[in-house]
Amino acid sequence: MTKRNTKSMKNVSYEDEFANEKIINKIIETKHRLKCKNEKQKEFSRLITEKEIIIAAGPAGVGKSYVAIARALELVQNKSTPYQKIVISKPIESAGENYGHLPGTLEEKMEPVIASSIDILDKIIGKPKRIQLQESDIIQVEPLGFLRGKTIDDSILVMEEVQNMSPGQVKTLLTRIGKNTKFILSGDLDQSDKYKNVKDSGLYDAMEKHRNIDDIGFFEFSIEDIVRNPIITKILKNYITTSNDIYAAKIEAKHTKKEENIKPLINKSTLNGQQKQHIKKKPKLLRRIKIYFKRKFRI
Numbered sequence: 001m002t003k004r005n006t007k008s009m010k011n012v013s014y015e016d017e018f019a020n021e022k023i024i025n026k027i028i029e030t031k032h033r034l035k036c037k038n039e040k041q042k043e044f045s046r047l048i049t050e051k052e053i054i055i056a057a058g059p060a061g062v063g064k065s066y067v068a069i070a071r072a073l074e075l076v077q078n079k080s081t082p083y084q085k086i087v088i089s090k091p092i093e094s095a096g097e098n099y100g101h102l103p104g105t106l107e108e109k110m111e112p113v114i115a116s117s118i119d120i121l122d123k124i125i126g127k128p129k130r131i132q133l134q135e136s137d138i139i140q141v142e143p144l145g146f147l148r149g150k151t152i153d154d155s156i157l158v159m160e161e162v163q164n165m166s167p168g169q170v171k172t173l174l175t176r177i178g179k180n181t182k183f184i185l186s187g188d189l190d191q192s193d194k195y196k197n198v199k200d201s202g203l204y205d206a207m208e209k210h211r212n213i214d215d216i217g218f219f220e221f222s223i224e225d226i227v228r229n230p231i232i233t234k235i236l237k238n239y240i241t242t243s244n245d246i247y248a249a250k251i252e253a254k255h256t257k258k259e260e261n262i263k264p265l266i267n268k269s270t271l272n273g274q275q276k277q278h279i280k281k282k283p284k285l286l287r288r289i290k291i292y293f294k295r296k297f298r299i
Contacts, residue, residue: 022084024076027132028125031077034070040225041067048184049075051217053174055162055206056186058221059236061228064186065160069120072156072184076138082180087157088117089142091164110141117160144169153178162187162203164194170202190240 025031036042041063048054048071056064069086076083090113111118121130121139133139144165159173162185170185177183187203195201210216223240226233 047217053216056219061226062221084154151178163192165202167205
């Protein structure tokens with residue numbers, strides 16, 4: 001007579017609990033491995049693993065979207081994690097162009113918006129597998145406006161183009177996080193289609209506001225980390241301005257504050273010892289001249 005398995009649920013590990021629930025591994029038989037192209041991408045990937053919420057900023061071509069989606073796929077495939085699906089979303093901004101009313105279902109209307117994310121998935125796992133994952137609800141596309149009021153559980157949410165979201169929208173999004181869930185937010189503060197001043201965007205606001213929370217990880221790429229094509233680095237350098245670039249804006253603000261605190265109009269570093277002494281003695285000499293004129297002419 002065989003013994004009955006009496007192992008309690010308290011002793012069940014993540015491996016046991018989720019081993020038979022990973023439908024994704026039935027569709028994608030080979031285990032996907034993220035191949036980072038530089039150290040910065042490796043650091044970003046590690047941060048995604050370690051933190052519950054990740055907020056990243058960087059220019060086009062550094063691999064923000066690729067690393068986020070590829071690492072999300074890895075984590076959903078992993079039997080020891082509780083993640084069951086990937087939710088992809090973007091704010092609907094059309095780079096300053098108006099396409100009018102788009103026909104079709106909600107998913108069809110979102111296709112042009114999340115086309116870049118879909119392209120990444122197709123490159124990693126192939127279009128047929130990606131379609132299967134969408135049909136199985138393992139990959140879901142959600143408009144930003146439809147996330148309001150929802151609780152997102154057992155998922156990895158990838159939100160891109162966050163520079164086009166308002167601080168209020170980012171607040172609403174971050175408070176949707178439920179149990180066993182990871183949020184990856186990314187954007188480019190120098191390419192906002194909505195805000196002329198980067199400080200007005202939800203991405204900038206979130207990166208400045210939530211530094212005191214240990215469970216939120218922050219990551220910043222620079223134009224030197226671009227891997228798409230070396231010419232992009234050269235192009236972007238020609239577009240950087242102190243009004244748009246977040247890092248240049250911070251430096252400019254520091255210098256402005258210092259300049260406001262400097263009262264002397266004369267640069268003392270260019271003067272010799274005698275000239276410096278003359279500047280110090282000048283107030284006494286003026287007083288003496290005033291006293292002389294008062295005594296002489298009884299002013």
